Amino acid sequence: MATERYNPRDAEPRWQAKWNEESVFVTDNNDPREKYYVLEMFPYPSGRIHMGHVRNYAMGDVVARYKRARGYNVLHPMGWDAFGMPAENAAMQNKVHPKDWTYQNIATMRNQLKSMGLSLDWSREFATCDVDYYHRQQYLFLDFMEKGLVYRKQSKVNWDPVDNTVLANEQVIDGRGWRSGALVEQRELTQWFFKITDFSQDLLDALDTLDQWPEKVRIMQKNWIGRSQGMSVRWEIVAETAPAGTQEVTVYTTRPDTLFGASFLAIAADHPLAKEAAARNPAIEAFCEECRRAGTSVAALETAEKKGYDTGIRVKHPLDPSWELPVYIANFVLMDYGTGAIFGCPSGDQRDLDFARKYDLPVVPVVMPRDGDAATFAIGDEAYVEDGVMINSRFLDGMTTDEAFETVAEKLGAQSLGNQPQGERKVNFRLRDWGISRQRYWGCPIPVIHCADCGVVPVPKADLPVKLPDDVTFDVPGNPLDRHPTWRHVACPNCGRDARRETDTMDTFVDSSWYFARFTAPWEDKPTDPKVASHWLPVDQYIGGIEHAILHLLYSRFFTRAMRETGHVDLKEPFKGLFTQGMVVHETYSRGEGMQREWVAPADIRIEELDGKRRAVLLATGEDIKIGSIEKMSKSKKNVVDPDDIIASYGADTARFFVLSDSPPDRDVIWSEAGVEGSHRFVQRAWRLISEAAERLCSVDAAPAREGEALAISQIAHKTLKAVQGDYDKLNFNKAVARIYEMVNALAAPLTKVANGDADPAYTAAVKEAVLILVQIVAPMTPHLAEECWATLKQNGLVAKASWPAYEEALTRDNEITLPVQINGKKRAELTIAPDADQNAVQSAVLALEAVQAALAGQTPKKIIVVPQRIVNIVV
RNA sequence: GCGGACGUGGCGAAACCGGUAGACGCAAGAGACUUAAAAUCUCUCGGAGCGAUCCGUGCGGGUUCGAUCCCCGCCGUCCGCACCA
Numbered sequence: 001m002a003t004e005r006y007n008p009r010d011a012e013p014r015w016q017a018k019w020n021e022e023s024v025f026v027t028d029n030n031d032p033r034e035k036y037y038v039l040e041m042f043p044y045p046s047g048r049i050h051m052g053h054v055r056n057y058a059m060g061d062v063v064a065r066y067k068r069a070r071g072y073n074v075l076h077p078m079g080w081d082a083f084g085m086p087a088e089n090a091a092m093q094n095k096v097h098p099k100d101w102t103y104q105n106i107a108t109m110r111n112q113l114k115s116m117g118l119s120l121d122w123s124r125e126f127a128t129c130d131v132d133y134y135h136r137q138q139y140l141f142l143d144f145m146e147k148g149l150v151y152r153k154q155s156k157v158n159w160d161p162v163d164n165t166v167l168a169n170e171q172v173i174d175g176r177g178w179r180s181g182a183l184v185e186q187r188e189l190t191q192w193f194f195k196i197t198d199f200s201q202d203l204l205d206a207l208d209t210l211d212q213w214p215e216k217v218r219i220m221q222k223n224w225i226g227r228s229q230g231m232s233v234r235w236e237i238v239a240e241t242a243p244a245g246t247q248e249v250t251v252y253t254t255r256p257d258t259l260f261g262a263s264f265l266a267i268a269a270d271h272p273l274a275k276e277a278a279a280r281n282p283a284i285e286a287f288c289e290e291c292r293r294a295g296t297s298v299a300a301l302e303t304a305e306k307k308g309y310d311t312g313i314r315v316k317h318p319l320d321p322s323w324e325l326p327v328y329i330a331n332f333v334l335m336d337y338g339t340g341a342i343f344g345c346p347s348g349d350q351r352d353l354d355f356a357r358k359y360d361l362p363v364v365p366v367v368m369p370r371d372g373d374a375a376t377f378a379i380g381d382e383a384y385v386e387d388g389v390m391i392n393s394r395f396l397d398g399m400t401t402d403e404a405f406e407t408v409a410e411k412l413g414a415q416s417l418g419n420q421p422q423g424e425r426k427v428n429f430r431l432r433d434w435g436i437s438r439q440r441y442w443g444c445p446i447p448v449i450h451c452a453d454c455g456v457v458p459v460p461k462a463d464l465p466v467k468l469p470d471d472v473t474f475d476v477p478g479n480p481l482d483r484h485p486t487w488r489h490v491a492c493p494n495c496g497r498d499a500r501r502e503t504d505t506m507d508t509f510v511d512s513s514w515y516f517a518r519f520t521a522p523w524e525d526k527p528t529d530p531k532v533a534s535h536w537l538p539v540d541q542y543i544g545g546i547e548h549a550i551l552h553l554l555y556s557r558f559f560t561r562a563m564r565e566t567g568h569v570d571l572k573e574p575f576k577g578l579f580t581q582g583m584v585v586h587e588t589y590s591r592g593e594g595m596q597r598e599w600v601a602p603a604d605i606r607i608e609e610l611d612g613k614r615r616a617v618l619l620a621t622g623e624d625i626k627i628g629s630i631e632k633m634s635k636s637k638k639n640v641v642d643p644d645d646i647i648a649s650y651g652a653d654t655a656r657f658f659v660l661s662d663s664p665p666d667r668d669v670i671w672s673e674a675g676v677e678g679s680h681r682f683v684q685r686a687w688r689l690i691s692e693a694a695e696r697l698c699s700v701d702a703a704p705a706r707e708g709e710a711l712a713i714s715q716i717a718h719k720t721l722k723a724v725q726g727d728y729d730k731l732n733f734n735k736a737v738a739r740i741y742e743m744v745n746a747l748a749a750p751l752t753k754v755a756n757g758d759a760d761p762a763y764t765a766a767v768k769e770a771v772l773i774l775v776q777i778v779a780p781m782t783p784h785l786a787e788e789c790w791a792t793l794k795q796n797g798l799v800a801k802a803s804w805p806a807y808e809e810a811l812t813r814d815n816e817i818t819l820p821v822q823i824n825g826k827k828r829a830e831l832t833i834a835p836d837a838d839q840n841a842v843q844s845a846v847l848a849l850e851a852v853q854a855a856l857a858g859q860t861p862k863k864i865i866v867v868p869q870r871i872v873n874i875v876v
Numbered sequence: 877g878c879g880g881a882c883g884u885g886g887c888g889a890a891a892c893c894g895g896u897a898g899a900c901g902c903a904a905g906a907g908a909c910u911u912a913a914a915a916u917c918u919c920u921c922g923g924a925g926c927g928a929u930c931c932g933u934g935c936g937g938g939u940u941c942g943a944u945c946c947c948c949g950c951c952g953u954c955c956g957c958a959c960c961a
Contacts, residue, residue: 005915215880215881216880216881216955216956219879219880219956220879220880220956220957222879223878223879223880223956223957224956224957226957226960228960228961230961251961252960252961253961254960254961255961266961306959330959331959332959332961333959333961334959334960334961336960337960337961338960338961341961342961343961344961345961349961350877350959351959351961352961428960428961429960430960546955546956549956550956550957614903661888661900661901662888662889662900662901662902663888663889664889667882667888667889669888670887670888672887672888672902674902674903675888675901675902677902678901678902679901681915682901684915685916688916734888734889734890734900734901735890735899735900737900737901738889738890738899738900738901739899739900740900741899741900741901742899742900745900748917818896819896820895820896821896822895822896822941822942824941824942825940825941825942826942827896830896862941863941864941865895865941865942867895867942870895870896871895871896871942872895873895873941873942874941875941875942
């Protein structure tokens with residue numbers, strides 16, 4: 001009874017066409033059923049999809065198909081994060097317009113995604129570089145501006161003097177531009193900023209409400225926002241040493257309790273006082289310049305020596321005016337945190353201690369451990385940074401660190417310098433405002449106009465969109481918008497005189513900060529239809545890589561708040577559930593050593609196994625190839641497998657099934673040829689078993705038997721259904737895969753029996769019921785195979801439209817269970833008994849067991865522990 | 877340095893709330909079918925022992941009738957942040 005092998009190349013396009021024909025995945029905003037919004041992070045159209053995409057979108061698709069079957073109105077859209085530098089780089093290298101490059105890539109990748117059979121609503125598709133999209137982004141920008149959430153300020157940026165552009169921090173490698181290799185300069189430029197810091201506290205507090213986010217991501221965001229509680233303290237400058245017009249220095253500290261341990265003040269090289277001093281003294285100027293340069297290079301300088309320069313300025317201690325301290329410019333003080341000035345307490349801070357030792361400044365211990373001895377406690381090479389008891393601190397002596405903090409805060413709050421309190425409690429955040437200006441062409445133009453008379457004038461909404469010009473050149477470095485002959489020249493909307501367009505474009509992270517809201521009504525003239533957006537949002541399940549744990553997710557949280565303040569949505573948190581999936585990794589292969597090393601693609605080799613030893617051989621020549629470590633798939637290491645090739649040889653279902661099996665979804669999965677073949681074997685096996693029995697399964701119309709062997713089959717089916725349902729709810733795809741394997745193993749013999757005509761109708765009916773359950777529970781993972789089986793079993797309609805089957809609770813319970821019996825914690829016997837047997841019955845049954853009698857050897861048990869339906873332990 | 881996660885067979889892993897450690901898959905070995913190969917099917921598969929048994933979840937302790945799971949102390953791997961006052 002030979003059946004044909006399942007042929008995905010024939011079946012998959014056929015079912016995809018069918019789904020399309022019946023618009024199965026097009027979502028109606030007015031559907032009255034409960035909503036479920038599942039979204040995977042949209043891709044950057046770099047050229048082709050990679051296995052990471054396959055895994056990400058396979059997971060999202062399982063959720064979407066499962067929730068659809070569970071009766072939800074599911075929104076599962078797809079789009080393109082399409083602005084960005086790679087398009088411009090391609091334009092410079094290959095003389096292709098960024099727009100053409102991008103849209104061609106989108107066309108290719110759309111086809112690839114479609115060949116995966118994803119249940120996406122393609123009618124809502126857009127790219128962020130579509131005029132229709134960035135038009136509404138400009139609209140949002142103007143609304144934010146009106147609300148005071150956008151501003152301009154001078155700020156230091158990484159400037160590449162060869163490419164004439166600003167570089168993001170990630171694009172500066174060892175102090176050099178990643179493309180040009182030129183030494184990066186720090187430049188003061190006027191930049192546009194979003195006021196994300198307006199929401200620092202709220203962004204921090206609300207993290208506690210995101211209980212469906214990974215703990216890890218919440219902690220990372222918490223650290224990034226970096227709240228600290230302290231005081232700002234004003235120090236009076238000794239008159240004779242004060243520069244003209246300056247009488248005080250304000251520092252920020254989280255340890256006002258250690259004020260009596262102060263031995264110097266330190267300010268950043270960019271602090272106004274330092275600049276003032278530099279203007280008077282070339283040596284100071286040189287020192288500041290040195291500090292700035294060091295600041296540019298990467299954190300590799302962790303061991304950088306603490307260096308300082310005495311400005312000659314002296315300040316009076318806030319709690320003792322007769323006590324004078326020196327003011328240094330120091331290379332370890334940051335201008336953009338706190339006030340750019342600190343007081344140094346060497347005994348309580350390692351950096352301050354290093355600095356004090358170098359410049360011979362006093363080191364006075366002011367805090368000691370609770371069990372310490374004030375007479376002998378001393379500071380050696382390590383500062384004491386813990387809490388403890390105050391010493392050498394006059395009226396603070398004997399207090400705890402916390403009490404001393406409070407006392408100093410009260411005292412400095414009451415004391416005044418000039419007409420103001422000398423110190424104030426202050427909360428500081430590490431989070432900075434979001435600089436969004438990019439001197440780039442391929443981004444969303446910032447919709448403002450600079451007028452000599454009227455200043456910065458927003459483009460009126462009626463004049464939107466500010467479209468990118470198509471006729472630009474990339475033969476010279478720099479921003480093509482800046483040198484376009486006409487684009488920047490425009491009449492001032494206010495006074496009508498000649499004015500200049502803003503030529504900066506927005507950071508591409510802006511584009512991805514609200515696309516999830518746009519998907520809810522991409523046809524709208526306004527950025528959103530607030531009612532519709534508020535119906536669909538938050539995204540119930542968002543799935544993507546951990547690399548976006550901070551930037552994208554934090555920006556989106558800010559954007560949602562800003563959109564709420566401007567009336568575009570009515571919620572604060574965009575993503576209710578977040579899941580960060582692991583990467584797809586692969587072995588690496590190489591030939592040659594050291595500088596001569598050359599990476600070899602998996603497609604060019606063959607793996608051989610001899611006496612348990614694996615070796616790799618180059619297909620072309622038979623040459624031995626070195627098998628290297630397992631790493632993230634990357635073009636540079638050539639350890640990539642093209643999804644197209646896999647889909648062509650095994651089909652999309654096999655690829656989907658494989659990336660979901662084996663590893664838990666949040667961990668990396670190792671791609672291997674053998675593993676894929678295993679998944680493919682499963683697809684073929686399931687098809688073979690089902691199709692061979694299909695005819696007889698279809699012809700049966702009896703009720704399933706609920707006894708004997710047939711009952712066992714039904715129990716397996718219903719138990720598996722219940723378990724897989726739970727696995728899908730928790731995104732435990734690897735466990736669902738394992739349970740489905742188990743079920744297929746269990747159904748193999750019964751199906752063969754049916755196929756051979758050896759089964760009676762009631763038995764056949766039980767097998768049929770089980771098979772239909774199997775088809776439905778694999779459908780989210782291998783949807784094409786499921787449709788093919790569904791049709792072969794002559795079921796009506798599509799699995800994609802079928803509702804999820806309900807399991808019978810009674811069939812998920814066994815009528816007998818086997819309990820392990822332990823004596824003193826060691827397993828000595830097994831007891832088979834009814835699951836609802838009471839404790840006494842279990843006890844006497846256990847004691848009656850021969851093995852137990854033998855093991856006890858006449859001893860009387862001290863205690864018998866019976867854990868219902870779990871275990872029995874006899875203690876002697 | 878700070879913060880977090882993880883450590884289980886040859887490999888990926890599973891084990892619910894503290895209750896039979898290793899489900900499921902991969903690899904390997906043996907066999908059946910075949911002229912042969914592929915495919916498929918059956919069996920074995922943590923270690924020691926002929927065996928009843930004993931030992932095994934990174935290492936050392938502890939709590940418990942019972943610990944992969946909880947507590948304390950180490951070791952190792954990975955990730956994030958990094959002069960944040």
